[in-house]
Amino acid sequence: MAVSPLAPERFPELPEIDGVTFASAAAGVRYAGRTDVMLACLTVGSAVAGVFTRSATRSANVLDCQSKLGSDPTGAAAIIVNSGNSNAFTGKHGDGSVSAICTAVADELKIEPSRVFTASTGVIGERLPHERITSKVSELVANQSPSKIEEAARAIMTTDTFPKGATATVMVDGKPVKIAGIAKGSGMIAPDMATMLVYIFTDANISQPDLQKIISTQNDRTFNCITVDSDTSTSDSLVAAATGASGIDVTGNDAFADAMHGVMLDLAHQVVRDGEGATKFVTVDVTGAADDTDARKVAMSIANSPLVKTAIAGEDANWGRIVMAVGKSGAAADRDLLSIRFGDILVAENGWRSPDYSEEVASAYMKNQELTISVDLGLGSGKSTVWTCDLTHGYIDINADYRS
Amino acid sequence: MAVSPLAPERFPELPEIDGVTFASAAAGVRYAGRTDVMLACLTVGSAVAGVFTRSATRSANVLDCQSKLGSDPTGAAAIIVNSGNSNAFTGKHGDGSVSAICTAVADELKIEPSRVFTASTGVIGERLPHERITSKVSELVANQSPSKIEEAARAIMTTDTFPKGATATVMVDGKPVKIAGIAKGSGMIAPDMATMLVYIFTDANISQPDLQKIISTQNDRTFNCITVDSDTSTSDSLVAAATGASGIDVTGNDAFADAMHGVMLDLAHQVVRDGEGATKFVTVDVTGAADDTDARKVAMSIANSPLVKTAIAGEDANWGRIVMAVGKSGAAADRDLLSIRFGDILVAENGWRSPDYSEEVASAYMKNQELTISVDLGLGSGKSTVWTCDLTHGYIDINADYRS
Known part of the structure; x- marks a missing residue:
């Protein structure tokens, strides 16, 4: 391999x-x-x-x-x-x-x-x-x-x-x-x-x-x-x-x-x-949560979401999936207070895409091998950082094989 | 499509x-x-x-x-x-x-x-x-x-x-x-x-x-x-x-x-x-849990496990991954009391592969389009049934595409 x-x-x-x-x-x-x-x-x-x-x-x-x-x-x-x-x-x-x-x-x-x-x-x-x-x-x-x-x-x-x-x-x-x-x-x-x-x-x-x-x-x-x-x-x-x-x-x-x-x-x-099939190394940084426990819930929800991980594999600046993963995490969140960044690029704030958002700039960023996704929930001082990789055809190839 | x-x-x-x-x-x-x-x-x-x-x-x-x-x-x-x-x-x-x-x-x-x-x-x-x-x-x-x-x-x-x-x-x-x-x-x-x-x-x-x-x-x-x-x-x-x-x-x-x-x-x-990329319809049936809440935890842990779902996509009778998913669910479980069945086939019991287990028979079963995975935890009367599909290259194809 x-x-x-x-x-x-x-x-x-x-x-x-x-x-x-x-x-x-x-x-x-x-x-x-x-x-x-x-x-x-x-x-x-x-x-x-x-x-x-x-x-x-x-x-x-x-x-x-x-x-x-x-x-x-x-x-x-x-x-x-x-x-x-x-x-x-x-x-x-x-x-x-x-x-x-x-x-x-x-x-x-x-x-x-x-x-x-x-x-x-x-x-x-x-x-x-x-x-x-x-x-x-x-x-x-x-x-x-x-x-x-x-x-x-x-x-x-x-x-x-x-x-x-x-x-x-x-x-x-x-x-x-x-x-x-x-x-x-x-x-x-x-x-x-x-x-x-x-x-x-x-x-x-x-x-x-x-x-x-x-x-x-x-x-x-x-x-x-x-x-x-x-x-x-x-x-x-x-x-x-x-x-x-x-x-x-x-x-x-x-x-x-x-x-x-x-x-x-x-x-x-x-x-x-060395994650199975990994092609991207992703840092997920969550700040502004009600507490550290909530921050970790949000960070892990993003890092484990198959839809987020496949979007990363496809180099797709699909911030809607980040919103989804925040929403499903079970942590306190408010649509209008959260902000999302890809690297230094402000992607979403005030409950919508940032007015300065450029799909072209965000898509260019997603081509990097090392990515940082930052979410600030705007609620408190809870924070958490986790690391993950993307979900690729390589993962399916490795794991859908017959045992040999 | x-x-x-x-x-x-x-x-x-x-x-x-x-x-x-x-x-x-x-x-x-x-x-x-x-x-x-x-x-x-x-x-x-x-x-x-x-x-x-x-x-x-x-x-x-x-x-x-x-x-x-x-x-x-x-x-x-x-x-x-x-x-x-x-x-x-x-x-x-x-x-x-x-x-x-x-x-x-x-x-x-x-x-x-x-x-x-x-x-x-x-x-x-x-x-x-x-x-x-x-x-x-x-x-x-x-x-x-x-x-x-x-x-x-x-x-x-x-x-x-x-x-x-x-x-x-x-x-x-x-x-x-x-x-x-x-x-x-x-x-x-x-x-x-x-x-x-x-x-x-x-x-x-x-x-x-x-x-x-x-x-x-x-x-x-x-x-x-x-x-x-x-x-x-x-x-x-x-x-x-x-x-x-x-x-x-x-x-x-x-x-x-x-x-x-x-x-x-x-x-x-x-x-x-109609799940994205689905090729198998899977029923996960959990019985014998301490209570229904635990049964649901185990059933969802199996149904959401990428390793279980890729094994199903590969028609691999990989019961070890079922053991893993039971273990990580957070529900009460005892290695030596749980039993696992693929359809009617007893795969594992008493903390090990069943003595009658035949890889050939189990592999033949996995070729079906509709599968049932049953786990009995041997602890109580809690039960839960959930339904899922496999995780395939189709899922990655659909979700790693750029937005168009």
Whole structure:
């Protein structure tokens, strides 16, 4: 599959993070001729935090990770992820597969199984051939290196069209704290939905509850603000690990939280940029709502509207559909107070098309690859920004295919 | 545009309804070479009830109709509808257009403007050239006939691929009460969203509040249970008129309410059958939910999921996406208790694919033009049925076009 036209030029240079090593292997879970398992090993004392899909039918792996997050972080830890099979809706077998994988990793690394975090992404409802994964654990442990994070990013891809990485360094007390993250996103997962997996590593020293608080807060401003098609995976997982190896305490440090935000936002945007069939990257900016909740309702209503997204695909400055999406959102709105902008172009105000509106100018703007749609509701100070992509023939091609 | 493959064989024979006459005209609001205005005249004493879009940005026409519904039904009444321009988001001009049309009709018919109900459907945000409509009012009044309901159905089409009609006759005290309805639906409305307009006429004798109660109740079981793409128009309107001309009182008569339900459901299904790009008509049946509200959440989550709808378009028995849609709905669900059927085929149960599941059999079923997806949540007695269509390249073609 061709690389998304919205992809970054290259995978970024990610720094090594003290206390974390990586390896990948080709276990043949489903794909041939590529790696499909990655193992990250975390030094003793690493804090591990996570946020997960709220789906009522979430996978066995997600349930297992959630049950382990509060555990005592004194031992070493590991994260093992496979692509090709999501182990979701696989009944009791799925629980057994998670357990077998955790035991194999724990035995090899001489750590507690309660400190092994798993994820699986790929086809739903097919029994995970976990023996193919467990048989690779020795090799994965033997090949560990702090420099192999890009390999790890590649091993967890399904039909993502590019690997996703982001990094930040923040100075605390004159010393550098490093953050490096990888993600896989909404490329087709033959044949199923677009699971998003995110792994973020830092050498900061921070307690598990404090790390959890940062990622939960920043998640609401990053990954929870993106949408490709409004569908929610049964496996979505974000896991952050702080090794403490830098010796630098970042508790309550705003610059660190901001840097985490930056890395998470970068990865979230890359997920949208690799949205199935995406040709446009769209920022939806809502201001002037009665409150932030209403602003988010309006922003998500616009970002998820198939009529808005197809208009964007067609480079059609169809602001009537924005009016429609505002109206259906359930948020307080007043036709005569709202204004709509495409980029800097004022499109509508005072309950009608702006007197200065030029279809020609607006249509020219819609040809850009990156678009901003701004709506001010004129009611209050509530605001929200979300990111999405267009809805194209490519999306239908990818998702209406038979499973193969 | 080709007629939808899901269209009925022909427009049904609709009976004349005593006390209602129709005419249509070619006013050239936007389209050339076709009729685009219909006027229905209702005899003295007709009860008029309605349900409308809940959009916060609803059109001037909708706001005007809502303000008039409670008015004293002693005089005659009229319904006038144009296609080609929705008069939505046209600021104060829009209110002026509604007023001008109502006044013209009221003057010509010598009735109160408060008894004239309008609707407009078509492009959003363009000023309605209402003079083209008002100049046709004399002609529309002169041409009134009780037999022209099919003409009326055709005049309100935008890019619907077929006109929509339905009828029922119910015996009350040994005498026939007639119901006839027309609708326009979710064909593309160049270039905007799919407004749904429905007009139902009966010669029954019933008070306005009682008629309102019937259509509000039945609306929740019919038009509120269909979805093409989850987008809500700013103009959706359903107006029902009871002329009382049969002299038969249907107050509290269950058979009459059932017959109204039948007509409304028939029209609602026809709207789905003319869904933009639709090639499959899909019934989603949810049972065993904690309550009816949860059942509806699950049913709508499945019916609105782009991943489910593209799988159906691809004739892919992708039950994993049903699991996903159940999970994301927000309703209570338990992986191990839910079961999924495609038609009569048990696909999944006990948290996994059914042991008897055959991909071949399920794939053969998906080739049908009419499909039923059933989910039993195994939790309680809540149930809900909704209807939808698939998501195809046709939808993208229609909606990603430039406005023309």
